[in-house]
Amino acid sequence: MSNHEIMELGKKYVMNTYGRLPFALVRGQGARVWDADGNQYLDFVGGLAVNSLGHCHPRVAEAVARQAKELIHCSNLYWIEPQVRLAQLLVENSDMDKVFFCNSGAEANEGAIKLARKYAKLHLGENRFEIITMRLSFHGRTLATLTATGQEKFQKGFTPLPEGFRYVPFNDLEALAEAIGPNTCAVMLEPVQGEGGVNVAGVEYLQGVNDLCRRHGLLLIFDEVQCGLGRTGKLFAYQHYGVVPDIITLAKALGGGVPIGAMMATGAVAAAFQPGDHASTFGGNPLATAAGVAALGAMLDEGLVDNAREVGQYLRERITELASRHDFVKEVRGLGLLVGMELFREGGPVVTACQQRGLLINCTNGNVLRFLPPLNISREDVDEAVAILAEALQDLA
Numbered sequence: 001m002s003n004h005e006i007m008e009l010g011k012k013y014v015m016n017t018y019g020r021l022p023f024a025l026v027r028g029q030g031a032r033v034w035d036a037d038g039n040q041y042l043d044f045v046g047g048l049a050v051n052s053l054g055h056c057h058p059r060v061a062e063a064v065a066r067q068a069k070e071l072i073h074c075s076n077l078y079w080i081e082p083q084v085r086l087a088q089l090l091v092e093n094s095d096m097d098k099v100f101f102c103n104s105g106a107e108a109n110e111g112a113i114k115l116a117r118k119y120a121k122l123h124l125g126e127n128r129f130e131i132i133t134m135r136l137s138f139h140g141r142t143l144a145t146l147t148a149t150g151q152e153k154f155q156k157g158f159t160p161l162p163e164g165f166r167y168v169p170f171n172d173l174e175a176l177a178e179a180i181g182p183n184t185c186a187v188m189l190e191p192v193q194g195e196g197g198v199n200v201a202g203v204e205y206l207q208g209v210n211d212l213c214r215r216h217g218l219l220l221i222f223d224e225v226q227c228g229l230g231r232t233g234k235l236f237a238y239q240h241y242g243v244v245p246d247i248i249t250l251a252k253a254l255g256g257g258v259p260i261g262a263m264m265a266t267g268a269v270a271a272a273f274q275p276g277d278h279a280s281t282f283g284g285n286p287l288a289t290a291a292g293v294a295a296l297g298a299m300l301d302e303g304l305v306d307n308a309r310e311v312g313q314y315l316r317e318r319i320t321e322l323a324s325r326h327d328f329v330k331e332v333r334g335l336g337l338l339v340g341m342e343l344f345r346e347g348g349p350v351v352t353a354c355q356q357r358g359l360l361i362n363c364t365n366g367n368v369l370r371f372l373p374p375l376n377i378s379r380e381d382v383d384e385a386v387a388i389l390a391e392a393l394q395d396l397a
């Protein structure tokens with residue numbers, strides 16, 4: 001089928017929940033993707049931080065093919081070898097002790113919210129249920145995670161929302177200190193806000209948040225669904241800050257493209273969940289966790305975290321240089337290969353101009369161009385992307 005045929009069929013049969021570009025991707029290899037009409041693109045969207053190993057990494061493709069012939073699914077009534085091995089890999093490479101597997105970022109955050117409430121009921125008191133989250137955060141689209149998300153545009157039309165969330169501005173320690181009340185049980189935030197426009201938490205701020213949580217006996221939850229797993233140039237974003245949260249959520253890059261989410265916690269917190277408290281039919285299934293073992297293994301063995309840090313620095317330097325040529329660029333920011341360029345105008349036309357020249361980027365929060373290449377991206381590919389972006393910006397100037 002052609003781009004046009006796929007699009008027309010989709011308009012007829014698929015619910016209209018995405019503002020889609022007018023083409024369909026049908027093949028990917030490394031940092032490149034092809035659409036149904038055979039056009040090639042350099043992919044700096046990467047499935048929105050999912051394709052951190054590039055497309056169709058051989059280790060993931062082989063693990064999925066092998067597992068698909070052994071056992072695709074079995075219930076969590078039984079032990080599952082790749083699930084156990086993926087949990088071991090995550091625990092041995094982090095400060096967390098136990099892992100719960102699910103299928104997406106929203107589900108991982110739902111699990112974190114439930115675990116925080118359960119822990120608080122057991123250890124802090126019956127009325128400790130409120131979770132403080134950040135303005136411009138993004139935690140998912142289920143009703144609870146949509147409510148945790150501190151942006152009204154995502155909540156509009158879906159009231160009544162669940163109780164128990166309260167919002168404060170990001171990077172504002174005083175506002176957080178003031179918001180803590182007798183019902184508060186946890187603080188939840190993204191160390192680097194992704195959807196909210198690539199906003200990086202300050203080191204002193206996060207250390208201050210950690211101190212406040214310890215002083216008030218609150219749980220600290222880091223949503224690393226987007227910024228975790230090497231994206232920022234450390235395996236986990238919390239490792240930039242010298243603080244260890246109580247709960248960390250993961251998803252996006254965890255399965256090398258295969259859907260999987262995880263919620264990790266330190267021992268005493270994890271112990272608040274007992275059999276029957278939480279579950280997922282597909283969570284931690286053999287296929288997804290075999291993909292996860294392969295993806296995380298490749299990420300560690302191939303030095304992708306270091307590459308993300310080094311090439312991320314290079315990408316930021318190159319586009320900062322570009323930015324200085326245009327007065328409509330406000331700021332370039334980010335950490336590792338989670339990079340944003342904020343404009344004083346809408347980013348949509350730049351996204352389209354790049355796409356027409358063979359580069360996929362995305363725009364978040366209206367005016368922030370976001371760059372999420374694979375973590376194994378080369379400097380040559382960065383140069384190619386920057387050259388295309390330069391032309392696109394020049395065109396609009």
Ligand SMILES: *Cc1c(COP(=O)(O)O)cnc(C)c1O
Binds near residue numbers: 109223226227251
């Ligand atoms: C993408 C994202 C989510 C939601 O993940 P889904 O898999 O789409 O449910 C949650 N938190 C953050 C920080 C994200 O970037």
